[in-house]
Amino acid sequence: MAEQAPETAHVEGSLQRLEAFSDSVMAVIITIMAFELKPPAAATGAALADRMPGLLVYALSFAFIGIYWNNHHHLLRSARRLSAAVMWSNLLLLFWLSLIPVLTSWLATSYKSSLPAAVYGAVGLLAAVSYYLLVRALIAANGRDTPLARSVARDLKGKVSVVLYAAGAAAAFISPWISYVLFVTVSVMWVVPDPRLARSRHPRDG
Amino acid sequence: MAEQAPETAHVEGSLQRLEAFSDSVMAVIITIMAFELKPPAAATGAALADRMPGLLVYALSFAFIGIYWNNHHHLLRSARRLSAAVMWSNLLLLFWLSLIPVLTSWLATSYKSSLPAAVYGAVGLLAAVSYYLLVRALIAANGRDTPLARSVARDLKGKVSVVLYAAGAAAAFISPWISYVLFVTVSVMWVVPDPRLARSRHPRDG
Amino acid sequence: MAEQAPETAHVEGSLQRLEAFSDSVMAVIITIMAFELKPPAAATGAALADRMPGLLVYALSFAFIGIYWNNHHHLLRSARRLSAAVMWSNLLLLFWLSLIPVLTSWLATSYKSSLPAAVYGAVGLLAAVSYYLLVRALIAANGRDTPLARSVARDLKGKVSVVLYAAGAAAAFISPWISYVLFVTVSVMWVVPDPRLARSRHPRDG
Amino acid sequence: MAEQAPETAHVEGSLQRLEAFSDSVMAVIITIMAFELKPPAAATGAALADRMPGLLVYALSFAFIGIYWNNHHHLLRSARRLSAAVMWSNLLLLFWLSLIPVLTSWLATSYKSSLPAAVYGAVGLLAAVSYYLLVRALIAANGRDTPLARSVARDLKGKVSVVLYAAGAAAAFISPWISYVLFVTVSVMWVVPDPRLARSRHPRDG
Numbered sequence: 001m002a003e004q005a006p007e008t009a010h011v012e013g014s015l016q017r018l019e020a021f022s023d024s025v026m027a028v029i030i031t032i033m034a035f036e037l038k039p040p041a042a043a044t045g046a047a048l049a050d051r052m053p054g055l056l057v058y059a060l061s062f063a064f065i066g067i068y069w070n071n072h073h074h075l076l077r078s079a080r081r082l083s084a085a086v087m088w089s090n091l092l093l094l095f096w097l098s099l100i101p102v103l104t105s106w107l108a109t110s111y112k113s114s115l116p117a118a119v120y121g122a123v124g125l126l127a128a129v130s131y132y133l134l135v136r137a138l139i140a141a142n143g144r145d146t147p148l149a150r151s152v153a154r155d156l157k158g159k160v161s162v163v164l165y166a167a168g169a170a171a172a173f174i175s176p177w178i179s180y181v182l183f184v185t186v187s188v189m190w191v192v193p194d195p196r197l198a199r200s201r202h203p204r205d206g
Numbered sequence: 207m208a209e210q211a212p213e214t215a216h217v218e219g220s221l222q223r224l225e226a227f228s229d230s231v232m233a234v235i236i237t238i239m240a241f242e243l244k245p246p247a248a249a250t251g252a253a254l255a256d257r258m259p260g261l262l263v264y265a266l267s268f269a270f271i272g273i274y275w276n277n278h279h280h281l282l283r284s285a286r287r288l289s290a291a292v293m294w295s296n297l298l299l300l301f302w303l304s305l306i307p308v309l310t311s312w313l314a315t316s317y318k319s320s321l322p323a324a325v326y327g328a329v330g331l332l333a334a335v336s337y338y339l340l341v342r343a344l345i346a347a348n349g350r351d352t353p354l355a356r357s358v359a360r361d362l363k364g365k366v367s368v369v370l371y372a373a374g375a376a377a378a379f380i381s382p383w384i385s386y387v388l389f390v391t392v393s394v395m396w397v398v399p400d401p402r403l404a405r406s407r408h409p410r411d412g
Numbered sequence: 413m414a415e416q417a418p419e420t421a422h423v424e425g426s427l428q429r430l431e432a433f434s435d436s437v438m439a440v441i442i443t444i445m446a447f448e449l450k451p452p453a454a455a456t457g458a459a460l461a462d463r464m465p466g467l468l469v470y471a472l473s474f475a476f477i478g479i480y481w482n483n484h485h486h487l488l489r490s491a492r493r494l495s496a497a498v499m500w501s502n503l504l505l506l507f508w509l510s511l512i513p514v515l516t517s518w519l520a521t522s523y524k525s526s527l528p529a530a531v532y533g534a535v536g537l538l539a540a541v542s543y544y545l546l547v548r549a550l551i552a553a554n555g556r557d558t559p560l561a562r563s564v565a566r567d568l569k570g571k572v573s574v575v576l577y578a579a580g581a582a583a584a585f586i587s588p589w590i591s592y593v594l595f596v597t598v599s600v601m602w603v604v605p606d607p608r609l610a611r612s613r614h615p616r617d618g
Numbered sequence: 619m620a621e622q623a624p625e626t627a628h629v630e631g632s633l634q635r636l637e638a639f640s641d642s643v644m645a646v647i648i649t650i651m652a653f654e655l656k657p658p659a660a661a662t663g664a665a666l667a668d669r670m671p672g673l674l675v676y677a678l679s680f681a682f683i684g685i686y687w688n689n690h691h692h693l694l695r696s697a698r699r700l701s702a703a704v705m706w707s708n709l710l711l712l713f714w715l716s717l718i719p720v721l722t723s724w725l726a727t728s729y730k731s732s733l734p735a736a737v738y739g740a741v742g743l744l745a746a747v748s749y750y751l752l753v754r755a756l757i758a759a760n761g762r763d764t765p766l767a768r769s770v771a772r773d774l775k776g777k778v779s780v781v782l783y784a785a786g787a788a789a790a791f792i793s794p795w796i797s798y799v800l801f802v803t804v805s806v807m808w809v810v811p812d813p814r815l816a817r818s819r820h821p822r823d824g
Binding site for chain 2: 014017020021024025027028029032034035087088091093095098099101103104105106109110114115116119145
């Protein structure tokens, strides 16, 4: 701590609060979605089976938010400075994520239609674009030759996600099932461990 | 840390908890509002378009809470001491902010009427007054010749916001659309970066 | 930090997490109550006036939770050690507090009847008893001759609150309005600053 | 702090954020359940009695989440390193816990039927299995010869809980009341203090 300038310590406190606020918002989003699940209408297997599509859509959205939380966490860990642009692009990202519960609720009842799947993909795309703006704002605030900028330069998964969400939004008008396959692909891609990347982040983990 | 008196360290822990509690409340408010958004009644473009006014009102309220979070965050960063008056004025601010979700919900269905727009403006005004009380309480607890007091002395945006919310509440009885223009103006004013002010806060950012 | 034994540092981390969890629960309770407020049924003054009793009950419950948050915060600040009894009595307190939103909702529609006011008082009493158990558990874990034990010994307001909630619960069967007067009295008693007590806690504040 | 390598400090920050996120999710789950409680339909004793089964189911679920919070807290306190597997198994645990509110709501209205009790037990079992995966992932990341691994080796209560939830799920098809007895047994087993275990964790507490 000795060689840290006071401003840096100050800004790190701000970073922690930005993280804490974003975590709270994402924690509430992830939990509120479960609250949109309706209990089965009766105590029968048929009534329970009736809720299964809703549960699967919920699981997809849970993974969606969980992945953002995980990535957001890794991203901010490498940051050391904030700026107004970081604050607002982060709020913009949270705005799009906050629409996921109501879209999940729509998708749960209308998963056979094109429009809800397309809107879901479009919001996924807008969230990805906001995340990209957040990354740019963080690099602008922290400098190009930093661990943050280097780790982001390798962000292939992020770019593939943007393409898959855009493709999923468009493909919904052919069949929403193509969209779901693409959305699930994004989730699986992020959850499956990638030892090379993980190692480059935490040399002593695993 | 060496020259810090124990009481100061103690009070800083309290400040952190005050921040954390306020952040949690604002995070829940911002997310719960999204939960008040109803999914479109059908999987059609018309049903989706039907939800657009609600979405715009939600975006306005999201910006409203987001701006308070951001300002609250900057305000408390400059503080070093607490008092009972700080605790209660902070709770009063959170009380008014907690009414925003239900007002958002009312506005979403009745945005063409004067009364909801006027009440929205009135609550915005009461929140601004509570924020002002919080600022006064913090200055009383921290002293007049401190970074906190100096940074607040320049708070032109805060004063303009109070005037615009009051004007918005009154103008709703002429037309609610004037109110919306004024409310959006407040949001834009805060979101648009102000390099001079930002620099005065974090000399090494951006 | 030099003279701290590792266990103490460890337990302080636990205390922080206990505080953070309790803060989150209280933050969600306070916000979720606002969500139980229904928007006025129409954009008229009469429809708005119709919601006023609900708003007043909400304000009472907001103060109720806010006061617990504030007291809980001061209580844990003086603590240095945890025990299983502290963990469970804290959860018990949160359990009773978590019933306040649904009681608020009941009271908002049935505030002229005795039973909801009596149950509200009873839950207030059970919360106060749980808080007392938490205080006892903290003293048992931290020792009798500590700042915690000394600060609690002066806790006159806590004892008066228990009596007023018990009286409020019983008086509801005469008239619920007596209960409301007593409940509001508790809130006012806590919110009005008490310079002597406040000074004894933070010698350099105010 | 002097002998800590920078990576360790870094990973400890991550651990704190993992804890904070999990705490937020569990805090919202525990509170949102209370929100599923319906206020009594009238201000009469009969209407209140009508809500009692729902309240008891809520108390059971509150204890269920509270116990997970407490155990999760003790588990992560002993950890020093993270891995991707830790992140995802933790999210999987939160996923199952997030289904408890909707199941509580189902159980509150259909507690006399077998299916809701069986599904409740099954989700309890899946949560326990996810917790076991989290424990394994933490041991893999932290090493076998660490306080974490040693404390987990004694985890008899964890194993008994898995068996009781599995038995509870199966027994529901004979009578749901057997399930409830088993579920309550799990809660009581965890809440009743176990001085030997508690001491092995915090040598200087109590």
